[in-house]
Amino acid sequence: MIKLSKKWSYALKAVIYIAERYPKLIKILDISKDLEISESLLRRIISELEKSGVLITTKWRFWGVELWMDIENISFYDILNSVWEELNIRDCTKGIICDNVERCSITNIFWDLQKSFNWILKLYTLDKVIKK
Numbered sequence: 388m389i390k391l392s393k394k395w396s397y398a399l400k401a402v403i404y405i406a407e408r409y410p411k412l413i414k415i416l417d418i419s420k421d422l423e424i425s426e427s428l429l430r431r432i433i434s435e436l437e438k439s440g441v442l443i444t445t446k447w448r449f450w451g452v453e454l455w456m457d458i459e460n461i462s463f464y465d466i467l468n469s470v471w472e473e474l475n476i477r478d479c480t481k482g483i484i485c486d487n488v489e490r491c492s493i494t495n496i497f498w499d500l501q502k503s504f505n506w507i508l509k510l511y512t513l514d515k516v517i518k519k
Contacts, residue, residue: 391467394428394432394470395467395470397422397424397428397429397432398432398435398436398466398467398469398470399463399466399467400422400424401418401422401424401429401432401433401436402436402441402442402454402461402466402513403513403516403517404418404421404422405418405442405452405453405454406454406458406461406513406517407517409453409454409458410453411453412445412451412452412453413451413452413453414450414451414452415429415430415433415450415451415452418452432470433452435469435470435471436466436469436470437452437455438469439465439468439469440455440456441454441455441456441461441465441466441469442454442455443455454513458512458513458514458517459512459513459514460512461512461513462508462509462510462511462512462513463508463509463511463512464505464508464509467508474504474505474508475501
């Protein structure tokens with residue numbers, strides 16, 4: 388079973404929360420309280436999203452966070468990839484060759500699943516999911 392981690396879920400929820408309030412500068416503490424996410428975990432997630440260019444934080448005067456890119460340019464793939472979680476569904480889809488690769492008849496199925504998974508994550512951008 389493919390299961391998204393809590394970190395992925397929190398990253399998606401936080402970015403959607405910020406996008407719904409754009410262009411307002413949002414305080415991390417407010418996001419933490421409203422979404423019931425630990426502030427320390429949220430700060431780590433936001434730091435990773437900032438390093439990847441999805442968000443920008445303002446530490447001067449207002450101490451908040453906002454989107455760095457337009458909502459139609461931020462995909463779920465970008466968000467999930469930013470928080471450094473494993474996006475591959477199997478070892479063979481991340482280039483690791485298993486001992487059974489020559490006898491395996493399902494590797495191509497996993498590759499197709501991986502390509503479809505990535506395609507769907509890239510298809511959904513914030514503009515398609517935020518509440519206006």
